[in-house]
Amino acid sequence: MNAPILVFIEHNNQKVADVSLELVSEATRLAKKLNCEVHGVVLSHNAAEELSPLGHYGCQKLYYIKDKRLNHFSSVPFSKLVSHIIKKYKPQIVLFGATTTGRDIAPRVASELCCGLTADCTKLEIGSHSIKEQTFENTLLQIRPAFGGNIVATIVSPESNPSMATVREGVMKQNTPDTNQKTEIISEPCNLSDSDFLSEILDVIREEKTVDLKQARIIVASGMGACTPECIFLIKQLAKTLGGEVGASRPVVDAGLLNKDHQVGQTGITVRPNLYIACGISGQIQHMAGMSEAKRIIAINNDPDAPIFKIANYGIVGDVKDVIPKMIKAYRG
Amino acid sequence: MGALNIIVTVKQVPDTHNISGDAMKEDGTVNRAMLPTIFNPEDLNALEEALKVKDQLGGKITVITMGPPKAIEVLKDALYRGADEAVLISDRKFAGADTLATSYSLKCAIEKIGRYDIIFCGRQAIDGDTAQVGPQIAEKLKINQITNIIRVEEVTNNSITLRRQTEYGQEIVKSGFPVLITVTAEANEPRFPSVKRVMMFKNITKKEVEESYDETYLKTPEDRTKKYITEWSADSIGADSIKIGLAGSPTKVKHIEKVVLTANSKNMQDIPNTEAGIGALIDELKNEHIFG
Numbered sequence: 127m128n129a130p131i132l133v134f135i136e137h138n139n140q141k142v143a144d145v146s147l148e149l150v151s152e153a154t155r156l157a158k159k160l161n162c163e164v165h166g167v168v169l170s171h172n173a174a175e176e177l178s179p180l181g182h183y184g185c186q187k188l189y190y191i192k193d194k195r196l197n198h199f200s201s202v203p204f205s206k207l208v209s210h211i212i213k214k215y216k217p218q219i220v221l222f223g224a225t226t227t228g229r230d231i232a233p234r235v236a237s238e239l240c241c242g243l244t245a246d247c248t249k250l251e252i253g254s255h256s257i258k259e260q261t262f263e264n265t266l267l268q269i270r271p272a273f274g275g276n277i278v279a280t281i282v283s284p285e286s287n288p289s290m291a292t293v294r295e296g297v298m299k300q301n302t303p304d305t306n307q308k309t310e311i312i313s314e315p316c317n318l319s320d321s322d323f324l325s326e327i328l329d330v331i332r333e334e335k336t337v338d339l340k341q342a343r344i345i346v347a348s349g350m351g352a353c354t355p356e357c358i359f360l361i362k363q364l365a366k367t368l369g370g371e372v373g374a375s376r377p378v379v380d381a382g383l384l385n386k387d388h389q390v391g392q393t394g395i396t397v398r399p400n401l402y403i404a405c406g407i408s409g410q411i412q413h414m415a416g417m418s419e420a421k422r423i424i425a426i427n428n429d430p431d432a433p434i435f436k437i438a439n440y441g442i443v444g445d446v447k448d449v450i451p452k453m454i455k456a457y458r459g
Numbered sequence: 460m461g462a463l464n465i466i467v468t469v470k471q472v473p474d475t476h477n478i479s480g481d482a483m484k485e486d487g488t489v490n491r492a493m494l495p496t497i498f499n500p501e502d503l504n505a506l507e508e509a510l511k512v513k514d515q516l517g518g519k520i521t522v523i524t525m526g527p528p529k530a531i532e533v534l535k536d537a538l539y540r541g542a543d544e545a546v547l548i549s550d551r552k553f554a555g556a557d558t559l560a561t562s563y564s565l566k567c568a569i570e571k572i573g574r575y576d577i578i579f580c581g582r583q584a585i586d587g588d589t590a591q592v593g594p595q596i597a598e599k600l601k602i603n604q605i606t607n608i609i610r611v612e613e614v615t616n617n618s619i620t621l622r623r624q625t626e627y628g629q630e631i632v633k634s635g636f637p638v639l640i641t642v643t644a645e646a647n648e649p650r651f652p653s654v655k656r657v658m659m660f661k662n663i664t665k666k667e668v669e670e671s672y673d674e675t676y677l678k679t680p681e682d683r684t685k686k687y688i689t690e691w692s693a694d695s696i697g698a699d700s701i702k703i704g705l706a707g708s709p710t711k712v713k714h715i716e717k718v719v720l721t722a723n724s725k726n727m728q729d730i731p732n733t734e735a736g737i738g739a740l741i742d743e744l745k746n747e748h749i750f751g
Contacts, residue, residue: 138626138627139627198630199625199630201594201597201603201604201605201606202603202604205598225625225626226606226607226623226624226625226626227625229590229591229606230594230604230606230607231594232591233558233562233589233590233591233592233593233594233595233598234594234595234597234598234604236559236591236595237559237562237594237595237598237599238598240559240709241559241709242557242559242708242709242710243558243559243591243710244710245587245588245589245590245591246588246589255711255713257711267713272586272587272588273473273475273586274475274585274586274588276475276717277715277716277717278715278716278717279712279714279715279716280712280713280714280715280716281710281711281712281713282710282711282713283709283710283711284711285709286709324603324634324635324638325603325605325632325633325634326632326633326634327630327631327632328620328631328632328633329630329631330628330629330630330631331628331629331630331631332627332628333627333628333629343751344750344751368750369750369751400749400750400751401744401749401750421749422744422749424730424740435727436727438727439727439728440727440728440730440740441727441728441729441730442730442731442732442736442737442740443729443732444732448732449732449737452732452733452734452737452738453737453741455734456734456737456738456740456741456742457741457745457750
């Protein structure tokens with residue numbers, strides 16, 4: 127059997143993070159091409175039952191490091207432990223969610239192991255890469271937007287092992303869980319001294335998300351051309367009428383009209399709703415990167431040349447304030 | 460304990476708003492000469508936090524950047540805003556560095572600077588958005604790191620308390636020194652350059668940085684950059700040549716593609732902005748069960 131793919135498992139509030147399930151799922155697709163297993167590593171002070179879904183999604187082995195000092199995230203201990211697991215089990219690929227935690231420890235781990243790391247991948251593939259005379263087969267192609275979303279780069283790191291990547295939340299599709307599949311939990315020791323715990327956590331303030339756009343089937347989103355309290359009111363009204371949620375492009379969030387949970391795009395959330403209604407959104411590439419996979423897109427914009435119309439299924443040239451009331455009226459019939 | 464020694468890592472970045480695939484070289488690295496450059500925005504936030512610490516407790520702020528000779532511009536800007544010392548590490552041998560090679564080079568330079576209590580970095584640079592160099596410097600120096608800071612809650616002569624943002628809320632974290640901190644745009648509004656300091660350093664401002672690397676060693680005795688901006692080569696920071704530049708970079712760019720978003724559908728349907736037009740659209744979507 128070839129060397130496994132290792133996924134760093136995040137969990138919070140007694141639940142495995144969505145991004146970890148997405149990564150396990152993606153890893154199973156890569157593993158088929160590589161003829162290898164998918165393993166996970168989890169650090170916790172008390173995780174137990176919540177880990178079983180990992181098996182259902184295709185994680186075959188789970189290295190579990192349990193220690194009461196791991197109840198809060200801390201960079202040095204977490205990255206040391208993950209490095210230790212990598213050194214011990216020698217995976218060929220290591221995946222982290224591009225979350226606050228993943229983006230904190232993955233670089234440290236890559237630095238310690240002197241291996242390549244690609245941030246914020248939106249697509250992973252297996253392929254070959256040639257450097258001078260040498261061809262590397264079955265190498266991880268790490269695909270990510272760069273330069274503010276203006277380009278998409280394919281990055282490889284075939285000469286260092288393992289290939290490591292952080293992957294954006296919401297872009298990889300979850301497998302259909304199969305409850306017959308189980309994960310084998312392997313306890314691993316926590317070889318850390320207290321002097322590794324250099325951060326003292328004084329307080330943790332939980333913030334419930336005001337909206338979960340990833341789950342939304344319909345999103346009505348506000349952009350620069352609908353960046354007034356009056357427009358936001360109409361957009362909320364339309365969302366409520368259609369049973370959808372409210373999204374936003376970055377200028378609207380920067381203006382403080384909606385909070386960051388509503389932000390769609392490269393620096394926000396990637397969404398795939400059935401219907402995306404883009405209100406006054408011109409179609410900056412950074413925004414479109416987060417919503418272009420919506421099944422249907424309605425674009426409403428004053429400017430007939432706005433780039434958003436290039437990816438829209440339906441285009442309405444007009445003022446948001448004028449169009450939305452008509453939509454609400456038509457829907458209510 | 461004496462006054463704090465603070466290091467701020469900064470980067471001159473291409474303004475990523477107007478970039479085409481033409482700015483990319485054959486090997487996939489960036490042709491920076493073709494792009495307008497700016498002070499990486501979150502590095503300004505990092506500098507501002509350093510300045511606030513200095514305002515409160517005193518100390519010395521050293522800004523450091525790795526880049527071509529032109530990168531001296533961001534160092535000057537940092538001096539205008541209140542930094543005490545500036546270090547440019549510049550060498551053709553650094554070219555093509557990925558985050559691992561960059562963090563190694565900066566680590567060598569930071570060790571040459573010597574004493575440091577706090578290293579402030581911007582969370583990420585807008586050209587790559589990787590957020591990797593800060594944590595990798597911390598690992599190479601074997602020091603603690605606290606990332607994604609939205610506020611400095613308290614700083615004393617031997618510890619700093621920070622508020623960091625996560626997906627689940629916020630954490631208040633305290634660390635002793637030395638520590639590396641990555642700062643987000645939410646942390647502060649960077650102060651403007653002081654007119655007084657611009658006047659003080661205006662000779663530097665007007666100094667044209669020569670294109671050729673060798674000529675950037677500034678020779679005139681009255682030249683004030685010599686006093687304030689230190690320039691180090693790969694050799695002078697003792698960098699191992701196999702760990703820097705392209706040679707020290709495990710990641711390779713295989714392929715670059717300009718983003719062209721294609722339409723989901725063959726043709727966009729023009730919907731007239733009338734009650735009838737919009738009514739027909741809503742009916743169509745209802746019939747196709749798009750609304751659920």
